[in-house]
Amino acid sequence: MTEVTPPQKKEKSGPQKALDKLNLRRDIDLALHLPLRYEDETRITPVSALRDGDTAQVEGEVTQCEIQFRPRRQLVARLDDGTGTLVMRFIHFYPSHQKTLAAGQRVRVRGEARGGFFGIEMVHPSFRAVGEATPLATALTPVYPTTAALPQAYLRKAVAAGLRRADLSEIIPQALVPRGMWGLREALRFLHEPAPDVSLAELEDHSHPAWQRLKFEELLAQQLSQLQAKREREHQRAPRFAVRAGGLQERLLGALPFSLTSAQRRVVEEIALDLQREVPMHRLLQGDVGSGKTVVAAMAAAVAMNEGWQCALMAPTEILAEQHFRKLIGWLEPLGIRIAWLTGSRKGRGRREMLEAVASGEAALVVGTHAVIQQDVAFKRLGLAIIDEQHRFGVAQRLALREKLVDEAEGLEPHLLMMSATPIPRTLAMTLFADLDVSTIDELPPGRTPIVTKVFSDARRHDVIHTIATEAERGRQVYWVCPLIEESESLDLQNATETHQQLVAALPNQQVALLHGRMPAAEKAAVMAEFTAGRTHVLVSTTVIEVGVDVPNASLMVIEHAERFGLSQLHQLRGRVGRGSVASVCVLLYSPPLSDTGKSRLRAMVETQDGFEIARRDLEIRGPGEFMGARQSGAPLLRFADMALDEPLVQLARGAAEAMLDRHPEAAEQHVARWLGARSDYLKA
Template sequence: MPAASAAPAPAKSAPAKSGPQKAMERLGLLRDIDLALHLPLRYEDETRLTPLHQAREGETLQCEGVVTECRIELRGRRQLLVRLQDAEGDQLLLRFLHFYPSHQKTCAVGQRLRVRGELRGGFFGREMVHPQFRAVDEHTPLSQSLTPVYPTGANLPQAYLRKAVAAGLRRADLAELLPPGSVPPQLPTLREALDFLHHPPPRASLATLEDHSHPAWQRLKFEELLAQQLSQMQAQRERDLLSAPALRPRPGGLHEQLLAVLPFALTRAQQRVVEEIAQDLARPHPMNRLLQGDVGSGKTVVAALAAAVAMDAGWQCALMAPTEILAEQHFRKLVGWLEPLGLKVAWLTGSVKGRARQKMVEAVADGSAQLVVGTHAVIEDKVSFARLGLAIIDEQHRFGVAQRLALRQKLQAQSSRGGAQLEPHLLMMSATPIPRTLALTYFADLAVSTIDELPPGRSPIVTKVFADTRRDEVVGKIADAVHAGRQVYWVCPLIEESEALDLQNATDTHAQLCEALPGCQVGLLHGRMSPSDKTAVMAEFSAGRLQVLVATTVIEVGVDVPNASLMVVEHAERFGLSQLHQLRGRVGRGAVASVCVLLYTAPLSDTGKARLRAMAETNDGFEIARRDLDIRGPGEFMGARQSGAQLLRFADLQEDAPLLSAARRLAPALLDQHPAAAQRHVQRWLGGKAEFLKA
C-alpha cells in the first residue's frame, strides 16, 4: 500500500505487454486451452544427427560439430561466417547476413554447435544460410519427439511460442467431458490426442499427421464439430423459449390484396416458400429463417408477402440491405406494390439527412411508417420502432458479424404495446445458395427455405471466356449491341489506377469506351461516388438514356434493367465464383438472349481456370455454389459469417462427413441428458465465439 499523503498517489499502470505477448493476443492465444489447441503446421526432425559426408545438397538436416573459425566478412555486405567441423573431419560454412554480438559469443572458436538448415553448395564449399543453431556439449541429448513448427506472427519467435504452448498444454484442463460411449470408438482421449500432436514420436507417420487422418486428429475434429453443433442447437432452443407475435394472414387482407395486384403469377417454388414462412409467422415463437434462391428467382416478392402479413396484423416491418443501390431497388419495388394498398413506406439510409431524416425517424417511432427500408442506418441507436414484428435482412452475409449482432440486440429491445417482451420474427435472404452440408452445419439453428425455380420468361445467358488480347473484338460486339437498341455493362475490379495491381480500371475504361464508341452515351458508376450521383447514374441507365455503364462491383446485386443484354467482366480471374455469378445475373432479365463475356489476363492459376470453367459450363447457382465449395473450402466460402473468428479450424465438412453425422446425433442427447457437460464442452472449444454463430 502507498503511504498516506495529502493527495492520493496516482495508480500504478499495469506493466506494458511485451511484443511476443501482444502477438499471442493477436493470434487469440489467451487461455491455456487456446494454447493447447494451437496445433503445429508441420514438424522438424531433430531426433537424429546426419554426418556431413552422408548429406546431400538441397536436403534439410541436423548436424553437429566444433567451431574452427568465426569472423565478420566486410566484403560486399557485412556478414558473419562460422566454419564448423564434424567428428569425421568434414567441414560446413554457416553464413549469417543478419546477426548480433550474442551470435559471435555463441559461435566462438572451440564451441560445439548443433545446427539445422538447408544444405547448399557454395563457392567456398558446402554451407547453410541462417541455420537454427545452439551451443551443446558431447552429452547433450537429442530430442525424443518431432519438433513442432507453429503458425505464428510478427514478433513471436518459434522458441517463445513452443515454450508457451508446452506450458499451456501442461496447465490446460483436458479432462474428458463427454460421457462414456459417446466418442467414436478407437479414438484417443483428448489429452492423449493433443500430447501426440504437439510432440509426435520419431516413428510417427508424417503422412497421417499432414493429411489430418491420424486418430489424434480425428478426435479433435469430432470435438470441434460437436461443440459447433451444440452451440447451434442451444441457440435454437433458447430462441424457441422466446415469445413473438403470432402473425396470421386474414381473408381479404393485405396478403391477398398484394397477390391480386402483382403483374405476374408466383412460381410453384415461390408459393411453397411463402407457405413455409406463413407457418413460421403464425407461431408465437420468433421465426429464424433463411430464404435462399438463385439470382433473379424472385425473393423480393416473397419478402413483400411476408411483410404484408406482419403489417396487416398491426406490426411494423424493417427491410435492411447492405448497399444503398440494393436498398433503393427494394424500395422502388415495394413502394410500387404496397403504397397503392394504403401503406406508408419509410426510407432510411446514410444519404437521408436533416429534416427529411428526422421526419422518417419520427414516422418509424410513432408507428405511422408500417414498412422501413434502408441500409445499416436502420439499426442506428436513434432509430426506434413502435411495434417491430418482422425484420428482413437481404444479402445477410454481406453484413459484418458486429452489424448482425447489433441488429439482433435491437430486435430484442423492442416491446409490444402492452409492455411484454416480444422478439420480432427474422427472415434473412441470400442469393448465394448454400450447399446442404454447409447449411446443416453453419446454419443448424436456421430453418432454410429454397426457391429452386426461376420465373418464366427469363432468357438464357451464354457465357464466353476470352483472353484480354481480344478486347478490341469485344468492343466491336458492344457497338453491335448498342446499334440493336440493347444496353451493356462493363465491370472493372478497380476505380482508379493502382501501382500495386496492374488491372484495367474503371475510369480508364470509361475514357477508352467513350473514344471507341462515338455517339454512344457511356456512364460511370463506382463506390466512391456520392449516393445522389450513384442514384442519378442508375436512373439514367434504367431509363435507357445511357447505352453502356462502366461500373465496379456496386452493381453486383439488386440492379434490374431488363434491356441490358451484354455484360463484360474485366480481369474475371480476380473475382470469386459466387461474385461472378451475381454479376452475370444482372443480364438475362428480359426476353432477349443475353451474353456474359469474361475477359482474363494470362497466365491463369489453377483456381482461376476452375472458376472460369465453372462459369462457362453452368448457369445453375446451386451447382456454382457446390463448385465454389470444392475450390475454396468451407471456411472461405462462409468467410463473411465467420468474420475472422474461425469457427471450424480443424474439421473439413466434406472429408469428415461421418464425424459430422456422429456429432449431430450426439448433440441433442448431450443437451438433454448432460447439459452441464455440454456447456463446458462449448466453452472449451468456442469461448466467446459462440455468439458469432447466432449472428
C-alpha cells in the first residue's frame, strides 16, 4: 500500500508575514489600510527653483558618483537637470545605490532640499532610474503605515489589488448616512489615489469629506460593537440583591469612622439599583485620586454578601491589592465577614487554606491580584466581581475573568463593577466605554488639603534634598519616585538604586528605604509597612506606588524626570500626598532641554488639580491608545477618528448605531464584520 504524504503547508514569504502582522488578511482589510501621508510625484521641479526646506521631485542626469571619506564615509552623487546641479548624500548605502546612480544614468529624485556648502543638496532622497519618456504619476503617491520586511512598493500593489477586489457595496442604509456625506467606494478610491490639485493639508489633518465618511464608518462599527455587547447582556441573568433594613450595608455604614460624601452616597444608590435587577451590572466607577472608591466598593459588596453570595476584588498590583485588603479587613471583619487574601506570591499551606475557604463559601470576600482568576481558584457562589484599575489588566485577563466568573450550576453571571482613578473624558466615555454605565464620584472627602506643585530643573536637586531634610525633621514623610530600577545604556535617567544611595549619604540622620517592582513580595510588604508606620522617613520608589498607597503623614512627593511620565500618571503619583491635614507639595524635577510635549505636561500639572481636566489634556497630548494603555489592553482602538475633535461624528454614529440595531440588525452584523472582523470581542472586554 502506498503511503500518502499530506501536502506541506506553504511557508509564507517575508512580505506576506508582514501583512499578517498588520492584520491585512482580507481584501477589505487592505482597502481600509489608509495612507499616513502623501508624496507629490505628479510634477518635476527645476533644480534652480529649489529653496531651502522644499520637499520636491527633480529629474536629470547623474554626472558624478563617488564614495567620500571625509568627514565620514558617504556616497555622494551629483545630478544636472540643465538648470542647475543637485548634490545627493547617502550616509547609509548599498551597492545597488551606486549602480542606479552611476554617471550617465537618468534618475528621478524626491526629498527635502537644503542649502549646503556646495550648493543645494538632498540627504537620503528617494530615487529611481527613468527614461526620457517615463510618465509622471497622475495622482498623489500614498505612503502607508508599514513594518519591517514590507516595502512601500509591495504594500502599494497589495492595497491596490485589495481595493479592486473588495466588496465596497453600501451596507449602511442610506437614511442613516448623514446628508451630503460621500459614498464609501468614492471616499476610499479618492483617499488611495487623490487628485494632485487636492489640498494636502485637508488630507493629512483628516478634515477632507472623504475622511469624514471613513471616520463615520469606523465610529459606527465601534458603537455597534459596544451596543451589541450591552444588549447581549440584557438577555443574561444575574442574582438579584435587595438592600435590606438592618442588613450588612446599613451596619457597615454605621460602623465607618467617617461619613460618606454626597457623591459617594449617590453612586452607592446607583450601584444598589443595578444589583436589584436580574440583568448583570456592568458599571464603571470613576473618581479622582483619593475620592473614596474603595468604601463604595465595600458598600456594594455588603449588599451581595448580605444575601449569602461571595464577592471578589481584583487589583493589578500586590501593593494596591494589599491596601484594599487592609481597609476592608478593618471595616468588615468586626461585622463577622471573613476575607481571603490571594496573590501570586502566596504559596503553600496558607494558600491552600484560602482556596478551601473560597471553595466552601466560608470566605465571603476574596481580595487579590490576577491570582483571583487562576485555574485552581473555585468560588462556591460568586455574585459580584470588582476590578480596580481595570484598564491596566491585559485583554486576555479580562476575557478570562468573564468566562471564569459564570456560575454554571445556577446559570447566573455575576455583577461586574470596574473602578478607575483615571477619569474618563466625555468623548472617550461615549466611544470606548459605550457599553458601560458610568458612575462618577465628583467630590473629595472633607479635610483633604490642596497640593502645591512646583517645577524645578535637575540643577536644583541639592535644594530639593535640603527641603527633604527639613520635612523629615518636622516628622513628615517623603516619596521620591524614579522611572527606572537600574542603569540603562539607552536612557540617561537617574535610577532608583543610585538615588537611594545618594539620599542615604545626604540624609545620615533619616531612615531612607528603597521600593521597586522586582523585590520579593514579602520584602515589598515589609518596606511599605515601615513607611506606613512612620518609621521610614523617605521612600525612594519606582511607580509601584502610583495607585492605592495611603499614608496621611506623607507631605512631599518628588518625581524625577517628570517629563518622561504621562500626565495621568503624574497626577496619580501626586495624589499619594495631601491625604492628611498638613499642607503638601509635589516637586517635578526635569532634565533640560524640555520637548513641547514635556512642557505641556508640566504646565498642566502646575495649572490644575482637577482629574477630569488632567485626563482631557492627557488625551490631547498622548492620544487614546497611550491614554488607555492600549499596548497592554490589545484593544483595536480607533485608527482614523480623533476623540478630541470628532465628538459631533461620535454623536451621529451613536444615533445611527441604535437605529441600525433596531431596524437593520443584519446590516449591523455585516458592518461590524467588515470593520472589526474577529477583533470586535476586544472592544467588549
